[in-house]
Amino acid sequence: FASEEGMKEILDKRSDLKNRLDIKNSLKKVDQQIYYSNWLYTCIHMMVAIPEFQTSQAISRHLNLPREKILEVMTFLEDTGLIQKKGAHYEIGVTKIHLSKDSPQIQRHHTNWRMQAIRSIDINDSADLHYSTIVSMSKADTPKVKEILIKAIEECRTVIRDSKEEKIQSICIDFFGV
Numbered sequence: 001f002a003s004e005e006g007m008k009e010i011l012d013k014r015s016d017l018k019n020r021l022d023i024k025n026s027l028k029k030v031d032q033q034i035y036y037s038n039w040l041y042t043c044i045h046m047m048v049a050i051p052e053f054q055t056s057q058a059i060s061r062h063l064n065l066p067r068e069k070i071l072e073v074m075t076f077l078e079d080t081g082l083i084q085k086k087g088a089h090y091e092i093g094v095t096k097i098h099l100s101k102d103s104p105q106i107q108r109h110h111t112n113w114r115m116q117a118i119r120s121i122d123i124n125d126s127a128d129l130h131y132s133t134i135v136s137m138s139k140a141d142t143p144k145v146k147e148i149l150i151k152a153i154e155e156c157r158t159v160i161r162d163s164k165e166e167k168i169q170s171i172c173i174d175f176f177g178v
Contacts, residue, residue, distance in 0.1 A: 049165040054089035153155035
């Protein structure tokens, strides 16, 4: 039988999404600093997977941002191999990126998308889903709920992997002690 410390290590490894999702990091650390510095890098990277957003003009119109800014981001994405130019349009290059929970960039990445979630809440589009609650629960049930959420993420990733690229969505799940 494993010791309590050994069991904690096993549980920690199981809850680390990088281990469970089998994703290799493809960006150099210096490029990660740029990529995760602003939500636009991840957003534009994913938008390029959608046929109607494979030009800087289309992305600029959809995000209502200056084309020069979009081109600046797209140049970086192309230089790092995350997108590639094919004729007059762009396509996804490297498709799997995961920032480990111990990365110095993880806080910024989460903050970027939480800020976009707040923006979405302010817009109040009925197609969006926002859920916030505060609960009291047993210590023993806390890892059970965390496991359910991790399984939900894995299930979502399976659906997303096989899904046709038509729309950009953000998933932000927060489950933490207060």
